[in-house]
Amino acid sequence: MDIKAAKRMDVVPFSGIRKIMEKGVQLEKQGVKVIHLEIGRPDFDTPVNIKQAAKRCLDEGKVFYTSNYGIPELRKAITEKLATENGVSYDPDTEVIVTVGLSEAIFDVLTSLLDAGDEILVPDPVWLNYIHVPRLVGAVPVTYNLLEKNNYQLDIAEIERKITSKTKMIAIITPNNPTGGVLNKDVLEKLAAIAIKHNLIVLSDEIYEKIIYDGNTHYSIASFPGMKQRTVTLNGFSKAYSMTGWRLGYMAAPAAIIDASVRMHQYITTCALSFGQYAAIEALKNSDDSVSGMVAEYQRRRDYVVQAINGIDRLSCQKPGGAFYVFVNIKQLNRTDEEVAEYLLHDAGVTLVPGTAFGDNGAGYLRLSYANSYENLVEACERIKRSIEKLQ
Template identity: 60%
Template sequence: MSVRIAERMNRMEPSGIRKVNEKALAMERAGEKVIHFEIGRPDFDTPDYIKQAACKALAEGRVHYTSNFGLMELRCAISDKLRRENNIIYQPTEILVTVGLSEAVFAVLATLLNAGDEILVPDPVWINYINVPNFLGAKAVSYHLIEENGFQIDLEEIRAKLTDKTRAIVIVTPNNPTGGVLTENMLRELAGIAIEHNLMVISDEVYERLIYDGEKHISIASLPGMKERTFTMNGMSKAYAMDGWRLGYVAAPEEYITVMNKFHQHNTTCAPNFVQMAAITALRDEADEVQRMVREYQDRRDYAAKSINEISGLSCRSPKGSFYIFINCKKLGIKSAVLADYLLEKAKIALVPGDVFGPGGEGYLRMSFANSYENIVEGCKRLKEAIDAL
């Protein structure tokens, strides 16, 4: 029989990151030694106290459904965290526990956007923020994050792109893929625009704990007049090295949470019970595990950024947050996808071409320094040799 696929699926692009990863894995299966700088996941193991909590929960029979909204104890722990660390007062009933941040993105956008609506999205950005609006029949309108501007937002560009169809603005801080961190002044001015034009803000803060050089993460929902118009999204993946556990959350006014839960009910039902129990422990019993990981990330970042800036034809800013370096390769005059493929074939290092994150990423490569210090040293050596050979 003929294969018939819904037209909407043509509006969703496959992950360019996973395309690189699949090729790298195939090379490894063929016996090649590839250094992975493409996947945005911590290379650390999940802290032992969190794993022990999951094992304890399993032993106690925590294997059944929870409330679709998530365990009340977890929602209370998230509420406490947001008050303590982000200066936002969200009640537990204003929190929805999701299966990773990816599901949270889909739930928020499906709740917020009608076909034909517009949403302002950074360029470059994690591609989900373009794919999901397209899938829903809405329009993702890009605003540019420019290296020369420190990857901050051009507020005049935001104003110029607002129309009567604009429903919301997406911000990702710290940013994937640039590593930029939005300043407090920038967020205050952006908040003013959102209030003036009655816009919602979707704030992706999953990298908030991975921050360097004395920078400070500010949650836009903590600013005056913004809690009622912000979806604050976060999860356990990056800070706690729990990416495979798939645990995220959204905090927003209860009216939105109630509607999002309808999507969540029919999409995944609930996050796994024992994973939720482990997340409670992570949020309440953390000692210095995250700080130790961040110190190691900073050492890796410092070495990688210095090494890249010493390679003729390449340059980079030292990122203020996340675990990504956005490598500027424009001087080489080679398309980023071609260069990434060359580096994978020639040097056996897997990097993501910048155009995967939108047109503004062309001329860049994303490097994840969530890898061992030894692999970063070897990877930078291979990178220099391969670039010098061009």
């Protein structure tokens, strides 16, 4: 039988991150020691108190379906967090959904709000879910530039130029994946004014908000005047609390957006992990010390990696203000990012992601995740240095 995928799948390539990861795994099967710097996964265990909360719920039999929206206790905890930390008040009954990771939240809101032909402004480079999910429904992602020379701040004039009568949404990710850039308050204020002027929905991905350094401050654009009613705030537990495998995210937005998104959510997943939702309450309420400890270690690693990379001839990088990625500039090597990533995999046994996995502006860059042990990072940077020195 000749089985063909739906035509819509033609616009959905395999993840560039997973491609390089799988190649590394294959080398490991051959006995090669590979240091994985491609995956955006905290290497810390989930804090003990969070795991204990999940175990208690298992013992208490909290293992059944929950409300499609998520358990009331977690939704209340999320709204308390957003009010206290982000300066935005939400109704836990109508303005919050708990999702199966941030990925599902992105899928839900984009597929439930975008029609064929609608345009969404998306940064370049970006985590490519924001490109491919709109394409699945026939919407058009229109990219705007995040450039190293501008410290990865968006250009307000460019945003204004790219808005058309078809523009419905604009996506921002701060701190950013893959650059580690953090959008400044004045930039967000100007963007808010544009969103209000042109009646745009803003999709604000804040999954890395707690992983921030050097006195930087995270600002939620929904907290700015006139913005709550047009902002979808996306967040979750994977990065800050090292809960990637728990698959828990959430969306906070006006009730009309939640109403549309929860209907998509109902048909995809029904609900998020029941006992995991109770553990997420523990994460929000009693894990600040654990998060602070992890962030301090990320900063130590970041400082080492930035110094090490900038000490390698023909490589350079900026010091990121947040997340746990360094976007390494390899343009002086006069090779494509795919070629350099492949070379470093086989010559150095280190996996880094080609920048073009995140968009056209990623050409000439590699994303390095320092969510790995300090010792592994030291060895990886030494391997990279030796390999680059061999390149003519």
